[in-house]
Amino acid sequence: MSANTSPKTTRTPRTKHAAGSIKQWALRVEEAARQRGMSRIDTATYLExxxxxxxxxxxxxxxxxxxxxxxxLQRSASLLNTSLLTVYLLCGLLQPEDLYFTTDHEAELAKAYRRMCEDIDLAAHLPTPAEWEGKKPMSIRTRYGYALLYELATQKTLLEKASLVSS
Structure with missing residues (x-):
């Protein structure tokens, strides 16, 4: 080996795909099927x-x-051991903000951010105010993701979920 070359390392290739896309969904299904010992042919057969x-x-x-x-999508939800709603999100047929009842997502997310910042245990791990709602804020999808993770971790409700039944 010459002085200008370094030993080659083997890296696992990272899959690049858009969040909320058919490809993302298919790759997740493929991984779940592989973990169950299924081939591509088996997976296609299972999905009909x-x-x-x-x-x-x-x-x-x-x-x-x-x-x-x-x-x-329903058959794939069974293979993924998740809800059809989650599969719709994976495919991009629904966006996270579709699950929340509000006419002003920005205002609701700003309130959620303020409440998360009040949590002394979490505040240091949050994005800065400039990242959250500055000139180039994170996407609504990412901000809803933070709020959802906070809700899951703390069992507190930040955002009103859309009702599946009208009153």
Whole structure:
């Protein structure tokens, strides 16, 4: 080995895909199936689609969100051991803000941020005010993610969830 070269290291490649996309969903399903010892053919059979179509979904080509049917998503939810709602979020058919009842997401998120900042144990781990609501704030999706994680960790409610039943 020459002085200008360094030993090669093997790294696990990171998968780059958009949050809330068909490809993200397909890759999660593929990983869950692999953990169960299922091949791609087994996975496609379980999902009741052709192997070719499954391979197309895995590469992110040939299908958009509106073309993936509810039955396929329901079968994948079973494989992922999660709710259909979570699968809709993974596919980008729903956004996190769709789950909250408000006409002003920015105002609700600002209130949630102030309440999180009041928590002495968490305040040091939060984004700065400039990151949260400055000139180039984090996306609404990311801010809702912080609020949801806070709610899960503390069992406190920051945001009113949308009601599934009208009163």
């Amino acid at each position: 689609i052709s192997t070719g179509y499954w391979n197309t979904l895995l590469t992110g080509g040939g299908s958009n969100q509106s073309e993936v049917g509810r039955d396929l």
